[in-house]
Amino acid sequence: MGLFITFEGIEGSGKSTQMEMLAEYLKEKSVAVVAVREPGGTALGERVRAILLERPEEPTEAVAISALSELFLYEACRAQLVEDVIAPALKRGATVLCDRFTDSTLAYQGYGRSLDLGAVTAINTRATGGLAPDATILIDLDPREGLRRATARMSVVTGAKEDRFEAEAIEFHNRVREGFHSIAAFEPARVHLVDGTGEIDSVHRSICDIIDHLMTKT
Numbered sequence: 638m639g640l641f642i643t644f645e646g647i648e649g650s651g652k653s654t655q656m657e658m659l660a661e662y663l664k665e666k667s668v669a670v671v672a673v674r675e676p677g678g679t680a681l682g683e684r685v686r687a688i689l690l691e692r693p694e695e696p697t698e699a700v701a702i703s704a705l706s707e708l709f710l711y712e713a714c715r716a717q718l719v720e721d722v723i724a725p726a727l728k729r730g731a732t733v734l735c736d737r738f739t740d741s742t743l744a745y746q747g748y749g750r751s752l753d754l755g756a757v758t759a760i761n762t763r764a765t766g767g768l769a770p771d772a773t774i775l776i777d778l779d780p781r782e783g784l785r786r787a788t789a790r791m792s793v794v795t796g797a798k799e800d801r802f803e804a805e806a807i808e809f810h811n812r813v814r815e816g817f818h819s820i821a822a823f824e825p826a827r828v829h830l831v832d833g834t835g836e837i838d839s840v841h842r843s844i845c846d847i848i849d850h851l852m853t854k855t
């Protein structure tokens with residue numbers, strides 16, 4: 638079985654960039670890497686992602702999604718991704734890197750939207766068939782800094798001043814961050830908290846050290 642490594646953190650934390658950098662680092666060491674993101678990574682997942690993350694020009698065009706429906710949509714994407722991509726890749730011996738996984742659901746839908754934590758955990762387990770990451774890189778950042786970065790990135794890409802991050806109150810993102818901290822405190826052996834305030838390269842080096850250490854143990 639290959640190693641299963643997930644990346645977690647609030648928007649603007651730099652997790653996607655760091656995951657890409659780790660994928661390159663591992664490929665240079667001739668490690669077979671499969672990199673995926675949630676929600677997404679399958680035809681179903683990408684379509685549902687478009688529904689979950691759309692922000693139409695006119696609010697009247699938005700599809701209403703309740704907290705519970707949102708939970709099941711993320712879990713539907715996950716069930717498909719695990720079955721079609723992640724489990725087969727691990728079975729082949731590939732190292733799988735996944736941008737967000739079950740911890741995001743616990744942090745966003747559980748801590749952020751106040752759904753029952755026990756129920757979210759149970760549905761997570763059902764969707765993954767019990768598959769858990771060998772290691773999780775949790776990139777920690779103050780939501781205000783995350784918001785600043787995410788907004789700057791959006792205005793470069795689209796010229797827009799607002800993105801979906803801003804559509805949620807800062808208190809929501811504070812709850813999500815606290816949720817991630819609680820998960821890390823509960824599972825310190827799996828979840829590696831990495832300070833996201835540093836330079837991209839120094840954050841990358843910290844992550845490589847963690848993964849190198851993990852690979853020497855397995």
Ligand code: TMP
Binds near residue numbers: 711736738742743746
């Ligand atoms: P990202 O592309 O920045 O990672 O955005 C994905 C969004 O989806 C982000 O706002 C977090 C959210 N999300 C959840 O709320 N629950 C989940 O289970 C997952 C995977 C993502």
